[in-house]
Amino acid sequence: AIPGKHEYSIACMPADGIGPEVIGAGVEVLKTMSEASSGAFTFQFEDYDWSSDTYKKLGKYIPDGGLEDLRRHDAILFGAVGAPDVPDHISLWGLRLAICQPFQQYANVRPTKILRGTESPLRKAKTGDLDWVIIRENSEGEYAGQGGRSHRGQPWETSTEVSIFTRHCVERLIRFAFEIAQKRPKKHITVVTKSNAQRNGMVMWDEIAYEVAKDFPDVQMDKMLVDAMTCRMVLQPNSIDTIVATNLHADILSDLAAALAGSIGIAPTSNLDPTRKNPSMFEPIHGSAFDITGKGVANPVGTFWTAAEMLRWLGEEQAADVLMECIEKVCEAGILTRDLGGTAGTKEVTNAVCEEVRKAY
Numbered sequence: 068a069i070p071g072k073h074e075y076s077i078a079c080m081p082a083d084g085i086g087p088e089v090i091g092a093g094v095e096v097l098k099t100m101s102e103a104s105s106g107a108f109t110f111q112f113e114d115y116d117w118s119s120d121t122y123k124k125l126g127k128y129i130p131d132g133g134l135e136d137l138r139r140h141d142a143i144l145f146g147a148v149g150a151p152d153v154p155d156h157i158s159l160w161g162l163r164l165a166i167c168q169p170f171q172q173y174a175n176v177r178p179t180k181i182l183r184g185t186e187s188p189l190r191k192a193k194t195g196d197l198d199w200v201i202i203r204e205n206s207e208g209e210y211a212g213q214g215g216r217s218h219r220g221q222p223w224e225t226s227t228e229v230s231i232f233t234r235h236c237v238e239r240l241i242r243f244a245f246e247i248a249q250k251r252p253k254k255h256i257t258v259v260t261k262s263n264a265q266r267n268g269m270v271m272w273d274e275i276a277y278e279v280a281k282d283f284p285d286v287q288m289d290k291m292l293v294d295a296m297t298c299r300m301v302l303q304p305n306s307i308d309t310i311v312a313t314n315l316h317a318d319i320l321s322d323l324a325a326a327l328a329g330s331i332g333i334a335p336t337s338n339l340d341p342t343r344k345n346p347s348m349f350e351p352i353h354g355s356a357f358d359i360t361g362k363g364v365a366n367p368v369g370t371f372w373t374a375a376e377m378l379r380w381l382g383e384e385q386a387a388d389v390l391m392e393c394i395e396k397v398c399e400a401g402i403l404t405r406d407l408g409g410t411a412g413t414k415e416v417t418n419a420v421c422e423e424v425r426k427a428y
């Protein structure tokens with residue numbers, strides 16, 4: 068992007084399952100926003116068909132030179148990867164992590180709140196409301212891919228899954244999380260670890276958190292063990308604002324958060340390179356959902372919210388706010404997919420959001 072030009076080149080990678088349905092809907096909404104704003108910002112979408120089908124045909128997800136080509140874009144809009152006949156660890160490492168790692172997208176950011184017009188188990192339980200952002204370490208930790216197996220198939224087969232925590236990576240992530248917390252009204256962060264049972268890496272996390280906290284005197288920090296944190300998320304949701312945790316812990320907490328907010332179909336996630344040297348990648352949190360693929364019932368809201376997060380990262384704050392408002396208006400009008408208790412299909416929700424977008428400008 069050229070500063071001040073508001074022209075963005077977006078790589079679209081729908082990949083597997085409902086990916087093409089929700090990314091198609093997302094692109095339609097973004098195009099509508101650009102038109103409705105009379106070209107205040109414009110997008111050039113370029114399609115990438117890297118998927119589990121490519122893998123099954125060619126034995127790899129990413130063609131030679133693919134990553135260098137992908138690097139030209141301002142952002143990547145990603146659907147979901149995973150297919151019933153490809154082991155999950157192959158598809159995850161073959162595509163998603165194969166982009167996140169070389170592009171140094173070390174911060175995974177997951178905002179969660181209950182959208183107006185939707186129901187959530189927390190509302191029903193009356194324990195409180197939720198408005199959180201979870202920052203997940205996205206480059207190492209438990210998902211470093213280190214370890215091995217020996218004596219395969221024998222009763223004495225042994226495997227190791229080694230977590231790697233480096234001061235450099237932990238510090239940059241915690242610092243980024245404090246910066247996010249500082250910009251939010253509550254200025255509160257919870258650092259989540261498991262430093263009672265895991266006495267090396269997790270204790271280092273705690274120490275680094277206390278060090279970084281000194282540079283943010285206006286941000287209030289507390290520290291929780293991950294097991295206790297799950298209870299607190301359910302029982303005292305109001306006491307939480309920004310959460311920072313390891314790759315594994317935040318992965319689990321964010322699925323809990325999505326469920327507490329009402330549906331996995333609404334939540335977005337951003338894989339950010341905070342240095343902005345590489346494009347960042349934006350995706351709905353849900354997976355490829357083959358059980359509903361091709362039925363036209365996938366909830367596109369997760370992708371719309373993802374698009375709003377992408378706009379925010381690109382500097383189009385106002386457009387991001389407009390889009391969020393339009394999404395919530397459509398939810399309030401009761402135009403909801405089945406996962407949110409409604410009867411609308413993907414197309415109906417998409418049309419309704421586009422209609423709100425046209426009204427908003």
Ligand code: ATP
Pocket residue numbers: 085089147148149150155331332333352353354355356357358359364365366367369404406
């Ligand atoms: P993956 O292995 O790719 O993560 P999965 O099937 O394990 O896929 P999800 O794809 O996230 O996990 O699906 C979990 C459940 O949530 C499924 O029953 C699916 O139908 C439902 N679901 C996921 N995304 C949506 C959506 N956008 N709209 C409606 N339902 C959804």
Ligand code: MG
Pocket residue numbers: 354
């Ligand atoms: Mg899954």
